[in-house]
Amino acid sequence: MVNIAPSKKQMVAEPSTEQRIIDAARKVFSTKGMAGARMQEVADEAGINKALLHYYFRSKQLLFEGVFKQSAQRQFSCIWDSLKQCDSLFPAIEAFVAAYLDRMIEEPLLPLFIANELNRDPKGLADFVDRGKESRARFLRMVEEARKRGEIIDIDPRELLVNIMALCAHPFIAQPMLKHIHGITDDAFLRMIQKRRKTVPEFIIRSIRA
Amino acid sequence: MVNIAPSKKQMVAEPSTEQRIIDAARKVFSTKGMAGARMQEVADEAGINKALLHYYFRSKQLLFEGVFKQSAQRQFSCIWDSLKQCDSLFPAIEAFVAAYLDRMIEEPLLPLFIANELNRDPKGLADFVDRGKESRARFLRMVEEARKRGEIIDIDPRELLVNIMALCAHPFIAQPMLKHIHGITDDAFLRMIQKRRKTVPEFIIRSIRA
DNA sequence: ATCCGGTTTAACCAAATGGTTAATATTGCG
DNA sequence: CGCAATATTAACCATTTGGTTAAACCGGAT
Numbered sequence: 001m002v003n004i005a006p007s008k009k010q011m012v013a014e015p016s017t018e019q020r021i022i023d024a025a026r027k028v029f030s031t032k033g034m035a036g037a038r039m040q041e042v043a044d045e046a047g048i049n050k051a052l053l054h055y056y057f058r059s060k061q062l063l064f065e066g067v068f069k070q071s072a073q074r075q076f077s078c079i080w081d082s083l084k085q086c087d088s089l090f091p092a093i094e095a096f097v098a099a100y101l102d103r104m105i106e107e108p109l110l111p112l113f114i115a116n117e118l119n120r121d122p123k124g125l126a127d128f129v130d131r132g133k134e135s136r137a138r139f140l141r142m143v144e145e146a147r148k149r150g151e152i153i154d155i156d157p158r159e160l161l162v163n164i165m166a167l168c169a170h171p172f173i174a175q176p177m178l179k180h181i182h183g184i185t186d187d188a189f190l191r192m193i194q195k196r197r198k199t200v201p202e203f204i205i206r207s208i209r210a
Numbered sequence: 211m212v213n214i215a216p217s218k219k220q221m222v223a224e225p226s227t228e229q230r231i232i233d234a235a236r237k238v239f240s241t242k243g244m245a246g247a248r249m250q251e252v253a254d255e256a257g258i259n260k261a262l263l264h265y266y267f268r269s270k271q272l273l274f275e276g277v278f279k280q281s282a283q284r285q286f287s288c289i290w291d292s293l294k295q296c297d298s299l300f301p302a303i304e305a306f307v308a309a310y311l312d313r314m315i316e317e318p319l320l321p322l323f324i325a326n327e328l329n330r331d332p333k334g335l336a337d338f339v340d341r342g343k344e345s346r347a348r349f350l351r352m353v354e355e356a357r358k359r360g361e362i363i364d365i366d367p368r369e370l371l372v373n374i375m376a377l378c379a380h381p382f383i384a385q386p387m388l389k390h391i392h393g394i395t396d397d398a399f400l401r402m403i404q405k406r407r408k409t410v411p412e413f414i415i416r417s418i419r420a
Numbered sequence: 421a422t423c424c425g426g427t428t429t430a431a432c433c434a435a436a437t438g439g440t441t442a443a444t445a446t447t448g449c450g
Numbered sequence: 451c452g453c454a455a456t457a458t459t460a461a462c463c464a465t466t467t468g469g470t471t472a473a474a475c476c477g478g479a480t
Binding site: 031032033034035036109112114115116118119120122125126129136153155156158159162163165166167169170171173174175176177178179180181182192195196199200203204206207208 | 241242243244245246319322324325326328329330332335336339346363365366368369372373375376377379380381383384385386387388389390391392402405406409410413414416417418
């Protein structure tokens, strides 16, 4: 299954077949969704035979879960780990937004992908959510305490968190609409996101600062 | 000639077959997506034969477009019409958010549905976007002028608009995740949205008021 | 009654698709 | 080398699925 030390490949460091499959599958699944994705297309994208997909991953469902879980886990740990070494609220917000946007730039189709999967099967998400449980609780506590100290206005911490995530994720979910409305290119879109690394935390902090 | 008092239908006013199909299709397409939806399921949901679907709408693609265009048009006109009779910025923001959230309550799966379709076929959206063109331009102008008058801080009007839409739409897109994270029911989710009719405009206005 | 247009259905069909199998190629190793 | 395990492929298979066809149904006009 795992290609440990292939002789020919030592110079170029070609990715293993398994990794090629995963990458191809991620690409196809993110753009077409689970139902719209075709095993043949994944195989073509990976440059292999369709049967080989079933050799590595027994079924479409398992392949999908593998790809999805990998991406989703990475997503959640990136985001929540970002505020592990912050202990005051405003820097935490800045770090969180930066981490979120950076991750989105890495894999722009992910939020839509995750939203769809969670909508399709709300049960299968307990794992990922629980992964960030402590960090999330800690963040909510930070908000609560800042509120008690009078640093910020009276706001439901959970609602604040929803707002932060909305401001980070939504531009990517609505990406095609934004691109068309503003008549911008991929490049200009990226610049806009880069700007948001600064403006989104400013926007949030201005609205909650006491 | 015309049957003035049809015996069976005068009381119940059953919807026409065509409308039953549209309603069924909307339901199935929103939950399963275009690719995941099955014509048979739409037929069952509408209580009719599968062939009848093709009698009214020639193909799956046409049925989908019919449903999608109807929902999307309604969506955009609801939202943009809401600020036609506002001429100062803050009330406009309040009206816009209220209209957006009301529409979302009406059809909660729509934002995800639209996001997916625009992602699948970014070309086919020019119509809907252009429908709100003037209203959008007018809103951006209102922001610009409020900025010049010193009523609000220096902010890119387009970025403000993105933020507003993000705060409105995202809770619905992330609905399953929110429900699980906060451990809430459908009912509690609706209450949270009702609250947001007030808190979201407050959140926005606080962050831009000079 | 009968005929006629629009409506509805059961039975079919061809293509697409996820998945399997058996045979072939490649690699690691004694 | 030679052999065993792993990797890869071409050809198939069964089912699903969008779509078609021809027949039946039904209300109203003649």
